[in-house]
Amino acid sequence: MIRILMLEDEEPAAKRLQKLLKETGEETEVLAVLDSIAAARKWLQQNPPPDLMLVDIHLADGNSLQLFKEMSIPSPLIFTTAYDEYALQAFKLNSIDYLLKPVKKEELYQALDKFKRQKSKEQPALNITKLLEAMQQPAADRYRDRFVIRYGEHIKTIETKDAAYFYTEARANFMVTADGKRFVIDFNLDQLEQMLNPKLFFRINRQFIVALQAIDEMTAWTKARVLIKLKPPSKHETIVSTERSPEFKKWLAGE
Template identity: 40%
Template sequence: MKVVIIEDEKPAARRLNRMLNEFGIEPIAMLYSVEESINWFYNNEHPDLLFLDIQLSDGLSFEIFDEVAIKSAIIFTTAYDEYALKAFKLNSIDYLLKPIDNEELESAINKYKNLQQTSQNIGFDIEELKSLITSTHHQYKKRFTVKIGQHLKMISVELIECFYSENKATYIHTTDNRSYLIEATLEQLEEKLQPELFFRVSRKFFVNINAIKDIIAYSNSRLKLVLKTYTTSEIIVSRERVKDFKNWIS
């Protein structure tokens, strides 16, 4: 079985590669962008099966189909539940919700093999799927712009440990242990932050899951968070948010 992975996050691509190796599958290529994928498909024989991330660094992966008639079966990978809820209920299409689970990966591979053995059609209407995806796609913020004197600085969300409010203002705290004022309230950030990455633990804080250094039991069934660099004030997960927080980190 010839397999290709298209995934813009290299650690995620390497992880999927290792997981496939455990099932005796050695991907013939790992591609990281729309442009790189288009070039590869123009110059190589199409694989049997394609693991395709939806959101790539230079656009939606469906742009590949605008340039190349893909002949491969496709298993989509996505971090967005909204995609899974609607777009992947179509016949003979499977999806894997990131982070990918071993059992779900095995199930998707077996589904593909079974479709092959029974000679069922593994094609699909890409235009229909593209329409469903783009209609439900929620564009989360990838970066924030802050003003420093006469200069503007762009900060990628991956470099943000937390957002916090103080004296009726909202700040970003970054991994280099600096804080910047932004022109938004925490309420306005609710719709702008990717929920897999950020969680609002209280009225005062949104935290990045990758910035959490320690979680400590606290009074009144609450939790205290220790981040990698932010130490200005205590970050307490409010009691009514503890259950959702535990689900978020699990």
């Protein structure tokens, strides 16, 4: 039995991980699902170390790496994150496994298998300094360069610079490219916000993330909002929400 502590602040992601753990066929027990550094700190102080920890990078109250700076935690770690593989080479250097969201059952199974094979070996010390350096790399290295798109039996890559906007509709997530093509993608808007360079992309509301290059026209709207006309056009009305409008105007100015 593998006793697992899960640090994850997104309830759907936590439920999905627990479901996938059962589907792997491994004997696992999730001891707790914690959504913050504070909750994790308290749990670890009051309980024996788990056999394994599944750890999201971003928790409700900050970066989970802070926890490992504060405490000596002997448990092996598998990170689950929306950061792409280029920003995570330091994780590999420390023999720490990671799963890119959305986590796939096959990858989780392989990570658990790796954990079991390494269980009898001495675990390397967690090099927090190196991990934090990876998280703070220049934007050119840290943000996603391309997306792998699957449609039917076909697979293709699309450069991030060719994306005009991303949006969600009927619980599905889409990318629209500058030439007007639409593709289903595996990431939700919260995950995409972590992957995209904030100098080039902005989340205008709960439904849309737009590229600066895709903005064709802007019109002042009611309640301090901004109506945007996109290129290529969107069938949905694209309005910057009242809450996002001040930040949007700063973003336009390059602040």
